[in-house]
Structures are given as structure tokens and as C-alpha cells.
Amino acid sequence: MSALPPPLVLRTHHEAAGERAPPLYQRVAQTLAQLIHSGTFKAGQRLPSVRETALAQGVSISTTLQAYRQLEEQGLAQAKPKAGYFVRAAVRTALRIPQPSPSAPPQRSFSLERHSRSESFALLYQPGDRASFGGFTPQSSGLFDEQRLRVAVGRAARVHRRSLTEYNKADTGRLSLRQAVARRALHMGCALDADDIVITASCTQAVSLCLRAVTSPGDVVALESPTFFGYLDLLESQGLRALEIPSHPRTGMSLPALELALDTQPIKAVLTTPTLSNPLGAVMPLAAKQRLVRLLAERGVPLIEDVVFNDLLAGDERRKAAKSFDSGRGVMVCGSFAKTLVPGMRLGWVEGGRWRDTIAIHKRLQGAATNVVLEEALADLLTQGSYEAHVRRLTAQQAVRRAEARQIIARHFPKGIRVSNPPSGDTLWLELDPAMDSMALFHQCAAEGITFGPGQLFTATDRYRHCLRLSFSGPWDNNAQGALARIGELACALTGGPALRLAAATPQHD
Known part of the structure; x- marks a missing residue:
């Protein structure tokens, strides 16, 4: 029948380390991934059906489907219509290459x-x-559907042709796009009000507006180490000081180190990418995201969260944003679709929590009105139903x-x-x-x-x-x-x- 082992016999590294076990579908996916890497299932070979796997592992059909989708996202499997799931032809046996060491930056800004x-x-x-x-x-x-993008832009230009000869007077952006962003945010566990969202020229600009809303020249901003060089550019341009927090290549920013820094340094804001940080690609566990929000809320320090990469974890519960744990509106969440859908359409967005109005004012003062046609085209693309x-x-x-x-x-x-x-x-x-x-x-x-x-x-x-x-x-x-x-x-x-x-x-x- 199938080459699957008895139900979940593989002990994960999380359990071995005494950590909380990952969700059931991830454990099923890990079981299948190990069988693929070991050569039990070879490149091009058909994997057991969803029903077979569900029976063999003692899990539901929906859990098994989640597991197979994760294998797709990892590049290990591909679905063929009416035929099932197959091991991708390009899959090669994994390598034992150690990950980078956890960082240990100086404890000063x-x-x-x-x-x-x-x-x-x-x-x-x-x-x-x-x-x-x-x-x-x-x-x-070759990663993006150029034809679909051209059709959406052309359609928006025809429908909103007068906008090409007029200023965009909406400081916060088109309602259609803000509503589309709010719907997409549900996949990150965030229930956002479209009226609280501001459309920006990029995610970088969104982060810049957040920094301007909560800091002044000379203030200290904490961020991961190593960190995205664009963040450092922003801090430099606004006369801010950088305090780098130690980070682990798998789990991201060290919360004990951040807590120590908060107790000893005059930190005015924390800027972080908890999901797929740049450049490490670390993903902070959900419990750590929740603790991060609570830790900063207790001290009244705003969190600026970049979620530009979260959608790259589609089907993974770690896609959930830190913002989803924010009950006091102390988290400003910034994103765009440049990494997942339209690299050349430099549009971003921000939900600024209790600093929303200040962010909108800074956007207007900078004269950074966004383009109506591009906003409508992006809203069109996000509501077509094929994004996931x-x-x-x-x-x-x-x-x-x-x-x-x-x-x-x-x-x-x-x-x-x-x-x-x-x-x-x-x-x-x-x-x-x-x-x-x-x-x-x-x-x-x-x-x-x-x-x-x-x-x-x-x-x-x-x-x-x-x-x-x-x-x-x-x-x-x-x-x-x-x-x-x-x-x-x-x-x-x-x-x-x-x-x-x-x-x-x-x-x-x-």
C-alpha cells in the first residue's frame, strides 16, 4: 500500500529539546519530507493519496491536505490534477550544513x-x-505572471482614466485597496479596519512614516542583528541610533536580550520582521510573538512590525503576525505585495495603531500621494481569488x-x-x-x-x-x-x- 510509517512515530527535534511540539500537519509534513530526503520516495514518484496518508497517520483529511500544501511550499512535492501529489523532479537529497551562529552584537546603540x-x-x-x-x-x-499584471493595470487605466490627469486627493489611499488589504490581513490573524489603513509608496516608506510618528532625532531604535540594510538607511536619514539585538537564525530576535536592553537603554521603538527576517530568514514562534507584544505594551514602547514576507508562509500557522496579539493598538504593522505578487508596483500599506492619524499627516506633508491606477490594479489582483x-x-x-x-x-x-x-x-x-x-x-x-x-x-x-x-x-x-x-x-x-x-x-x- 504505502511506505508511510505508523502514525507519527518520528520524534521531532522540538520534542527532543523539550519544546512545544509543532502543529499536527507540520509533523505529518515532516514525516513525509524525511521519507523524500531519505530516498524512500524518489523524484517523480507518486506520493500516497491524501486518504491513504490520513488513514496511515491517524489524522483528518484536512490536516493531511495542509501537510501536502506545506510540502508544496517547501518545493518537495507538486500536485497534478486528477493524479495526486508527486515528488518534485528537482528535489535533491538534503545536506548537513550547519546554520550560522546566533549573533552577539555589542550592548550599546x-x-x-x-x-x-x-x-x-x-x-x-x-x-x-x-x-x-x-x-x-x-x-x-520567471517567478511572476507578467501578463496578469498587465491586464489588471490596463483595465484600471481604462476605468479610471481621468485619474491620470488629476491629483489623488485621498491621503490614505483608495478604499478598494484598503479593503483588499484588510481582507488579506485576516490570513495573518489580523482583523484590521480599512479606515485605519494608509496606502504608501512602498513598505519602506510605511516603516519610515512609523518611525517619524514615534521618534525624534537622537532616539534609540532596537532591531534584529543582522538586520535589513534598508532599515539602517532609514535610521540614518532620520538621525536615529540603532541598538542591535542578538538573534537566532531559526527563531529570530532574542527576547531575553531585548528585555535587558529595555531595562538598560532608552529605547523609543522596536523595529522588527518576526516572520522571515531579512537577511537570516528566521521565524519567531507564535508564543514569542505574543510575548514580544506583551513585553513592549508593559513598557509603553511601540512595535513597528514588517510583514512583507508573511505570505510566503501560506499554510503555516507561523504566518500569523505579532499584530494579531495587539489589544492596545501599540503595534504598527507595515506590508506590501512586492515580494509575493508585483515587484514593480511599489505600493505598501500601514495600519498605525493609535498613531494612525499622525502617520497620515506625515504622508500628506511629504507629498507622497500614491497612484490611483496602480492602487486599483493591485486591489483587482488581490481580489481575483488566485492569490493563495x-x-x-x-x-x-x-x-x-x-x-x-x-x-x-x-x-x-x-x-x-x-x-x-x-x-x-x-x-x-x-x-x-x-x-x-x-x-x-x-x-x-x-x-x-x-x-x-x-x-x-x-x-x-x-x-x-x-x-x-x-x-x-x-x-x-x-x-x-x-x-x-x-x-x-x-x-x-x-x-x-x-x-x-x-x-x-x-x-x-x-
Whole structure:
């Protein structure tokens, strides 16, 4: 019949560590994933039917469907109409590559100095002529449905053609888009009122408006370490100081470290991405998200939450936002659909809690009115009913890219490397030998038309010089894969050591 083991006989690493066990569907998915990685189910082979799996594991049909959807999102399985689920042909055996070490930044705040990063920023924002792993999403990446986007924009331009010759007088954005955002937020556990949502020019602008609403120049803002370099740019532009909080590559920001910082530092706001943080790809457990909201509420410190990546965990309960635990309107939640649906449509949104009116005023003062046609087109796309299916396809493609990239890294990068293993997304964080200078590697690669994110960009301190971030949002073809191998070869030359060349093995949990 099937090759499945008896019901849930595999003991998860969470249970072994005395932690709360993951949801039932995740445990079923883990059982199937281990069978795929071990070769019990081979590439292209049909998996047991949903009914067979439900009977074998002693779970419901709906739980089993959730498990199979998670396998799809991980790039391990694909559904074929009227045929069932099959192991993806591109699946390769997982590798035992350790994850990066938990970060340990200094326990003091830093002012931001643009001159220390200006040269690398200038190069990073110029996509390499051979391959760019810096975080760009070219149209040729093959991850998004360009035709559907063009149809939606064309339809909106015809229906709202007068808006092209008039100013958009709505400070908060079109009601249709705000309502669509509110409906989408339900998938993150957030019951938002469309009247409290402000449409912005991007998620970055949304975060910027939140910072302006609750801080003044010289104030201290706490954030993960390493953190998204765009956040550091925002803090620098507003004269704010950065206090980096230690983070774990799997579970994100350390709450004990944050609590200590709150007790000893004059923190005015916390800026964080609890779900798929950039660049680590860490996901904070739900209990930790709830504790984070409670911890800050007790101290009256506002939380600015970036949820731009949450939808990449479709079907996973960890998609739930910290905002969902906010009962005192102390959380400002910012998002966009640039990472999941329309990279070129630079529209974001923010629900500013009790600072909503202040945020709307700052948007108006900046003269940052958004485009009616683009707003209506995005609202159209979000209400078509195919968004969730699109996200599942997107995350499946991303999972294949990450798996193939890890194989290349294992073959071509220096011995001793550590690589993040996020549950979704299109980035990997690499930690090399401490003697490695990723900026020197960056310049060598840039000379050959290859770019990536040097570790120094992701901190306000002098840490992470031996780290780098790779993004796989661009084209993923033989040229790009060869360029990734070339980064590893140049890294080996700089360290004077051999490539990692790990053997395939069953997955390990770090």
C-alpha cells in the first residue's frame, strides 16, 4: 500500500529539546519530507493519496491536505490534477550544513554613518552584467505572471482614466485597496479596519512614516542583528541610533536580550520582521510573538512590525503576525505585495495603531500621494481569488532554488561554511571563516560582473565582515548557477582553503 510509517512515530527535534511540539500537519509534513530526503520516495514518484496518508497517520483529511500544501511550499512535492501529489523532479537529497551562529552584537546603540557603506551600496544597486544576487527581481526571473499584471493595470487605466490627469486627493489611499488589504490581513490573524489603513509608496516608506510618528532625532531604535540594510538607511536619514539585538537564525530576535536592553537603554521603538527576517530568514514562534507584544505594551514602547514576507508562509500557522496579539493598538504593522505578487508596483500599506492619524499627516506633508491606477490594479489582483495559489507556486519555486543553491555552495564554497536554512523566501545568509573579508570578495566578484550583499551592509557595527547574503530573486539558469559557483571559487582563493564538498545526507535541524 504505502511506505508511510505508523502514525507519527518520528520524534521531532522540538520534542527532543523539550519544546512545544509543532502543529499536527507540520509533523505529518515532516514525516513525509524525511521519507523524500531519505530516498524512500524518489523524484517523480507518486506520493500516497491524501486518504491513504490520513488513514496511515491517524489524522483528518484536512490536516493531511495542509501537510501536502506545506510540502508544496517547501518545493518537495507538486500536485497534478486528477493524479495526486508527486515528488518534485528537482528535489535533491538534503545536506548537513550547519546554520550560522546566533549573533552577539555589542550592548550599546550606534549612530549611522553613511560614508562607511556608500561605496558598497553604489555597487550593490547596479545589477551585475553576469549575475546579481543582491536582491533585485528582474522581469526575466520567471517567478511572476507578467501578463496578469498587465491586464489588471490596463483595465484600471481604462476605468479610471481621468485619474491620470488629476491629483489623488485621498491621503490614505483608495478604499478598494484598503479593503483588499484588510481582507488579506485576516490570513495573518489580523482583523484590521480599512479606515485605519494608509496606502504608501512602498513598505519602506510605511516603516519610515512609523518611525517619524514615534521618534525624534537622537532616539534609540532596537532591531534584529543582522538586520535589513534598508532599515539602517532609514535610521540614518532620520538621525536615529540603532541598538542591535542578538538573534537566532531559526527563531529570530532574542527576547531575553531585548528585555535587558529595555531595562538598560532608552529605547523609543522596536523595529522588527518576526516572520522571515531579512537577511537570516528566521521565524519567531507564535508564543514569542505574543510575548514580544506583551513585553513592549508593559513598557509603553511601540512595535513597528514588517510583514512583507508573511505570505510566503501560506499554510503555516507561523504566518500569523505579532499584530494579531495587539489589544492596545501599540503595534504598527507595515506590508506590501512586492515580494509575493508585483515587484514593480511599489505600493505598501500601514495600519498605525493609535498613531494612525499622525502617520497620515506625515504622508500628506511629504507629498507622497500614491497612484490611483496602480492602487486599483493591485486591489483587482488581490481580489481575483488566485492569490493563495500563486503564492504556493512561488514558494515552491523558491524552495527549489534554495535547495539547488545549497548544493552549489556545498560543492564550491570554503570548508567550514555555515548557511541559513529558512523555511521560505529567496535569500540565504552565509557565514565563512572569520578571516574572510566579504568586502574584498565583493570587489573581486563585482569585477567579473557578479554582485551580492556583503555582511557589513547588515549592521551598524563592524561585525559580519565574514558573512554575506545571497538573493535568488533574479533569473536562475546555468549562467546564474555558474556565477554562484564562481563566488565560492573566489572565496576559496581568498581563504586559501578547499571547497566544502559535503556529502548528501538526511536533513538535520539546527
